[in-house]
Amino acid sequence: MSQTRKKTSSSEETKPHTSFVNKFLRGSKLRSSKAESRKESNDLKTTDFQPSDETQKTPALDTAKPLTSEMELGPRLEKNEQFLQKLGKKAVDKCLDLNNCRLSRADVREMVALLPSLPDLEKLDISWNDFVGGTLQSITEQIHLVCKLKSLRLGSCRLTTDDVRALGEALKAIPELEELNLSWNSKVGGNLPLILQNFQEGSKIQTLELVDCALTSEDGVFVGQLLPMLQSLEVLDLSINRNIGGSLNSIAQGLKSTSNLKVLKLHSCGLSQKSVKVLDAAFKYLGELRNLDLSCNKELGGGFEDSPAQLATLEHLEVLDLHRCSLTAGDVMSLTQVIPLLSNLQELDLSTNKNMGSSSENLLSRLRFLPALKSLLINNCALERETFTALAEASIHLPALEVFNLSWNKCVGGNLELLLETLKLSMSLQVLRLSSCSLVTEDVALLALVIQTGHLARLRKLDLSYNDSICDAGWALICQNLGLLKELTELDISLRPSTSRDCGQWFKHLLCAVAKLPQITEIGMKRWIVPAPLEEELECFDQDHRSNIRFNHDGFEDQEQDKNVWSGELLRSTAIGR
Template sequence: MANCFPTGSAAVPDTAHYAGTQRDVGTTTVCAQNGSVVNSPHFNDVHAARDANLTVTVNNTYVQSFARTDETNGCSPNLQGNIQRCQTELKDYLQNKTEDLFQGTKEDGSSILLDQIYTELYITEGGSGQVNSEHEVIELECTKCTGEERKIHLNDIFEALSKEGNPPRRVLTKGIAGIGKTVAVQKFTHDWAKGRVNQKFQCIFPFTFRDLNLIKDKLNLMELICHYYEEATDLETSDYKNSRILFIFDGLDESQLPLEFENNEMCRSLTKKTSVDAILTNLIEGNLLHKASIWITSRPAAASKIPPKFINRVTEVRGFNDEQKDEYFKKKISDRDIAQRIFDHLQSKPLRSLYIMCHIPVFCWISATVLQDLLTHTPETELPKSVTEMYTHFLIIQTKRKHEKDYQDGDKDKDVIMKLGKLAFEQLQKGNIIFCDTDLKDCNIDLKQAAIYSGVCTEIIRKEYGLHRQVSYSFIHLSVQEFLAALYVLENFVICGKNLLAGQRSIKVASEKGEIPIILLHKSAVDKALATKHGQWDLFLRFLLGLSLDTNQKLLQKLVGFEGRHLKNSQETIEYINKMIKKLTFYEKSIYLFHCLNELGDKSLVEQVQKYHSSGDVNKISPAHWSALAYVLLVSNENLDIFDLKKFSTADEVLERMMPLLKVSKTALLGDCNLTDRCCSCISSVLSLKASGLEELDLSKNKLQDYGMELLSAGLKSPNCQLQKLSLRDCNINKEGCWSLASALVSNPSHLRELDLSQNKIHLLDSPSSEHITPPLKEGLKPVHPVLDPHKNNVYNDALKASLFVDDDQELDPLSEVLKKCSLETLRLCGCGITEKPLKCLVSALSSNPSHLKNLDLSRNSFGSQSFSLLLDFLKHPDCQLQTLCLFKANLKLEDAAALASALKLSHLRELDLGGNVLGDAGVIEIAALLKDPNCKVATLRLAGCRFTESGCAALASSLKSNPAHLRVLDLTRNFFKDAGVENLSDFLAEPLCQLKTLNLQMCSLTTACCRILSLALSCCSALKELDLSYNQLMDEGVKLLCGWLQKPQCKLEILRLSCCTESSCEALASALTSNPSHLRELELSKMITKESHLKLRSDLQINPQYKVTVIEG
């Protein structure tokens, strides 16, 4: 971040003259060349990377609404005049202060107009108040963009988004160091000052937390404003109260103020003297100038300093997307050929890690600076392939500025760099990114002298003036500080024999051959990085390992003056890292360790795994090395939206090691993969991620059991969980698991649209045992706490029952509250043991929230006619939007069919499955009456195994003929209508309006006799794509009759299923299909008479290169 606004002094709070004189004295310079490369919370003379085309994420968390009013209404002319004068002068001043971006330092005069190089910020909906669990750069490398998000322009962050009644008053903008937060503030302020946008604000007052840290005296809000902005000197209390004011506070992560929202005294007076901390907390809470708007910027780790209840909207600056990276390099580098070569170099597969890091504008700037210099001045030099190489060249380029400017000799470049390295390391240990004069003196740094004799200081460390003309310092980016710290630690180990990471004062570091056993330092660094919870030392370790390579050592020796030395072979370090990869149980760290191997130039394991993956022979990969494949895929160009575990291997350990891929996927297909409850905790952690993009999760046919559901539910209830589809079919879930799931879904009901719990014995009416009454369950279902005793099951159930239902006579059902509160569109409860009473509770819940559910599967459950009538009442509900109803093997009888047909007359139903119910002819006749109704729009009808004959088939065909245009799928498998039934169906098939695409007549006792009329009818049905006639006695003659239809051009069939074909039948099929080869893609022949017939048919069809059919022997 940089400071482009004035600073004053708090020493003389009542002297406006002092504030004015200090304004120009206190301006400062912060370097951020060519791309939002600003890391300081100061506003003086912003230096940011040009072309600050960034990505920002916004999350709306409205806590309090404010009426939009014209605050100036009712103001006296005198007050209006004060405000107008202040606004005019303030705009002139801010316009002047924000019009330039500096590329380099202010002393170099390398500025460019903001409007000339700035492109529109990219802002999307998302973001949260969570703290990063990893190093900011490493977290970016291990993730990919998660699809399309709602976009919003930077200048609209204080506008109401769609469906929101009022605009936010308090906005928090997050973003990692160097991502462009301060440039966003500068652009926003500049556009307001130019009169372009946001003119609803009459005054904008930007501040930095870095300056506010230095104010120790008590003062009031008006005095605080005037010390920075003399334009506000004439404003009175009434002016502030009647104006729409925006306060900007940049750099919350650099705040040393306690921000004690709970303990600070309330302050509502603009003239009451108090601490700066109290002024800020009262402004943010809305006690002081409650109509004012507040904008705060922060790195993610510090965002939690502001309680979420005081923030109306959270936005996140996300950096460059891929298109903006390309645009950046083309704008930064005027030579298009060089710009394209740089972009191509970074996009090459081995360097995807560098390309991903270019999401950060500061890294774009460093990469562009380095690669342009190398391609222009030393085109024969091999371009950097790792992060360490890039930063090493960057350091060398900065040191060369001394020689270009022909300054007098002072400290050697190496000495200056080591002093900066000591500062970097000591402050990194303390967690500091801001330093003062004392810190520099402790490291023997005279910045004024160093700035003259070394270009390093002018580009790598910067100073900024705060209040009282005090100076603070920071490196241009945290990664630069980490690089210099690593260089300092390495040099101390090599030259002085000190392992600063292990606390050892002195050790012997040279062998008899003069080699230095660098493994001692590397082990300490690896262990330190793995031991830290939030990855504070991760990038430091990568730099340390990379700097140990001979290539980088030679560069530093040749160009910067470091001493020549030979470090012992790094193979020991590589072996140690591989050992740690195998041992790690937290597999996210293993991905990071592969980045470390890359810095050491070791790609042996990665290349081996890559070879297996490319050949499809993934079974040769050992479980311990699945992490290597995850790394390979993460840095590849492959689309990782769909993660299918079966493509790799099926086991808990494999999934755990591939977990980084799950983090970046939208769809996770984990069904039937031999998973157990062991993996559920990892999956839950992915669902809880603040940037989780997982929308579909299939865990079907895994033995997760109730404990697995309890673990998984922790992720499902997270506000970050965006899951829309969840399949838990056949996961051995019982009543306790169902209650855990219900608790999670009730607490986070907004996203899930599809839920499959089929083939689990969930016992809907059973209560959970006391040992499974978990806090999530209590929170999700909100029991009555005053009487709740988790150790007394009956008391708990009574309280919970009261929370679920108004009627005490109703049964307790964990899914009922889910259905009431969620917006489920698809619910599958096939084979869940639902009987009469559970169905009653289920229907009651559905009726209370009828407008969302589109698809309901209650197949393979047995409920009586009385409870089934309740389901029909739901179908009759005027708000019922059900489109698919599956009641396969639901023990339905004739009377149920009649009632169902009556209930569906005015429904939206498009798919009906009544297969497996003994409806008989009478039942099918009732259904046929429904199909005859012109209002019926059923497109899929399944009546498999309903045991009807030609009588029922005749009624069905008659109804379909009278209303032929809607049906697309007709499944009549395992019925007894024989050839006569097909003859009746032929009238429907021959209808010009018939659009049937799938016809299933498997096992319907058909013979040769039906084939001629069926063939004729199908000749008129050009829409048919799939036909199943298997397990019927068609014989050779019947197949040959069908072949007459198959060879016609109007036949568009794609899938054909037959059985009992002889060699003669196969020859006829081959002949017919060869003459009309363009459509059929699948031919399934079950119960072949001889295997030779099958092979002969396959051979005959393969002769024609146009034919692409797959022959399947069923």
């Protein structure tokens, strides 16, 4: 859910900068039919767009002046038509995606000048652009010119209170709006009614995303009162708003009127034990729900103990996320009766619930009744030998499994053979994570044998990191067979932060295997040190293959480094290009 904010210098306003049109050409994806896409692609290849001198002199819009005060409407439309032709007019007519383009305030003004030429615009995405904050009014004043807008995304734009007020007024001018994303704007909190108060019964809103908006308990009450008016709502994401847990009664009451809801995300919302009962009462009205995320609500533990019967009625549920919910043994017992009934479940995340270790045997054994399951995350659950055995036996009956994460369960070490049949039968497995599982040499030898016999052919990501008990012979065995995993893109064999070791001769086998893997891009080898003789092997590999592969390791043997540093350790990345 998190993204990295792109920092933009405040001095950008005074420096020459590339026109936002050129940025858009480089960064956006034009959406159109296949035939149109091919034609537009050819046009773009044969004609490099350069703004005319007259275009560059177009004055910035002053929001206090009428739209046409700086130039005549006709010439402006003609210039904008030229812009659109170079961008692919038909595609841009429908979608203007400037997400994370580092727009400056001048860019925003140029974009505003473009809006009158886009009367059929349906999607506007200017998320993750810091300088939108404080300038949104210049956009909202022209929003009536794109009244067909269906999607408006303003995530992480540093909106101000004035922006929020202006947006609330502007939404009246776009009655066709179906998607609104205001996530990661803290000023939305406490001001939500100012934005959404004009949503009336019959609103066409289908997606409402308000992630990490610092919503208050009063905002939560308002959401509950608003929901009955949003009969078309399909996606509601209120995640990372820790103060709305206290207003869940109002929200749950409103959810009873949203029978078309397909996605409900309440990740890290301060939910409590009582919240489970409140939500369970609403579940019977949400027959179309596909995705339910209640994760990272640590006070939720114990809330499932009284058999949330209505959860079992979500027969279309495909994604259930309960990671880091402090589930108790009683919760696990109740979920044992419910989860196996969700026959359409495709993704189940129970990770980081450490109390499951000794109480989940029955639950894990009954996962065999979920044949559509594609992703099973049960990492860091303190599994014991008995519960791991139950899981291994059930996993044989999961033919669609693509992602399997068992990391941070120490009991896997020395017992990987329990998964032998699963690994042989998993024709769809693409991600296998066994980080910090106390694996021993015999475990990786078994894994190497499975690979050697032609299994795991679709594996794309393999994580064997933080298994320091594997000896050089074990690493040699696995590396000798890695070349058979033709679809592998990522491999991680890093050591624990408190450890540091020299690479053995197995490193030669790794380089040999990598040369046979056409798609691999990332090899994690943190805290492994490459001895001087093997450094030459790496340099020869660079010269011979020149593939675009990134090795993350702790440098070469002759480098001075503190091997006992826990954080900030020296990482040397050797980029090798093919």
